[in-house]
Amino acid sequence: MTRIDGVETGGIITETEAYAGIRDRASHAFGERRTKRTEVMYRAGGVSYVYLCYGIHYLFNVVSGEQDIPHAILIRGIYPVVGIGKMLERTGKKKPGYALTNGPGKLTKALGITLEHNGMKLNDGDLWIEDRKLIVGEAEIQTAKRIGVAYAGDDALLPYRFVFDYQKHIQKKTPRSGEQDVQ
DNA sequence: TGTAGGATCCACT
DNA sequence: GTGGATCCTACAG
Numbered sequence: 001m002t003r004i005d006g007v008e009t010g011g012i013i014t015e016t017e018a019y020a021g022i023r024d025r026a027s028h029a030f031g032e033r034r035t036k037r038t039e040v041m042y043r044a045g046g047v048s049y050v051y052l053c054y055g056i057h058y059l060f061n062v063v064s065g066e067q068d069i070p071h072a073i074l075i076r077g078i079y080p081v082v083g084i085g086k087m088l089e090r091t092g093k094k095k096p097g098y099a100l101t102n103g104p105g106k107l108t109k110a111l112g113i114t115l116e117h118n119g120m121k122l123n124d125g126d127l128w129i130e131d132r133k134l135i136v137g138e139a140e141i142q143t144a145k146r147i148g149v150a151y152a153g154d155d156a157l158l159p160y161r162f163v164f165d166y167q168k169h170i171q172k173k174t175p176r177s178g179e180q181d182v183q
Numbered sequence: 184t185g186t187a188g189g190a191t192c193c194a195c196t
Numbered sequence: 197g198t199g200g201a202t203c204c205t206a207c208a209g
Contacts, residue, residue: 017190026190028205037205055203057191074190105191148190185209196198 001082003126004112009083009090011101012132015076017146018160019061021069025152029070040119041070048127050108050118057105060113062122062129076147077102079166080110087111098167140169 001010019027028038028051040049041063049061049072065071077098080087084096087110093100101107108114117127143159150156 019190028190033206035206051190052204054189054191054201056201059190061190076190103192146190152190186207188205189203191201193201194199 001128001130002111002113002117007083007086009080009086009111010130011078011081011107012134012164012166013075013077013129014079014098014164014166015102016162017074017076018162019072019074020158020160021065021071024158024160025155026146026149027070027072029072038070041065041072042068043119045071046122048113048117048120048122050113050115052115053105058108058113058115059104060108060111060117074104075107076104076161077163078107134169136164136169140164 001008003009019029021027022029022032024030027041029041034042037051040047041061043063044067045062045064047063049063050058051061053059060075061072062075063070063072078101079098080096080100084100087100088094088096090112091100091106091110101110113127120127122128142163142165144161144163145157145159146161
């Protein structure tokens with residue numbers, strides 16, 4: 001969830017990737033690299049780590065480790081729920097649906113996340129994660145290899161990508177509710 | 184001080 | 197299915 005200029009936008013997190021601290025070659029913190037940019041990863045969990053990739057896209061991570069343990073979770077995709085109109089406006093899209101925020105670069109754009117949110121606490125401020133009391137069975141979470149980290153060698157093969165099919169989840173609970181056009 | 188490369192998206196073929 | 201956009205960071209000299 002974000003609140004930018006008083007407008008709330010957000011959704012259900014559906015896709016994440018784990019970055020396992022200093023021994024994960026795909027992580028910016030690999031080899032205990034510690035720079036101005038990665039410094040925030042070494043902080044105690046519960047803060048955001050936002051950075052720019054390819055000069056165009058912001059990527060949103062959640063720092064999850066203890067102090068000095070640079071673990072982070074990359075939020076790769078969400079299912080838009082709150083402030084859809086605003087998100088459509090930000091992304092220039094016309095139709096609501098999963099396609100609105102199904103990529104790490106797109107979701108930050110839709111939510112209005114920028115470098116200003118780097119290092120922000122996630123329980124206090126304009127960027128946060130809520131417990132929506134979703135009960136998600138293990139069978140609903142699929143694991144897969146991570147994306148775009150082929151350079152990381154063997155670490156690229158680690159099943160650190162987690163996908164939650166919110167569409168299926170909804171259909172199971174409320175089979176007759178009006179579904180939105182998706183993809 | 185300069186340069187190479189990256190956890191991506193979009194338009195075009 | 198493929199390639200270009202685009203810019204910050206890290207690292208080398």
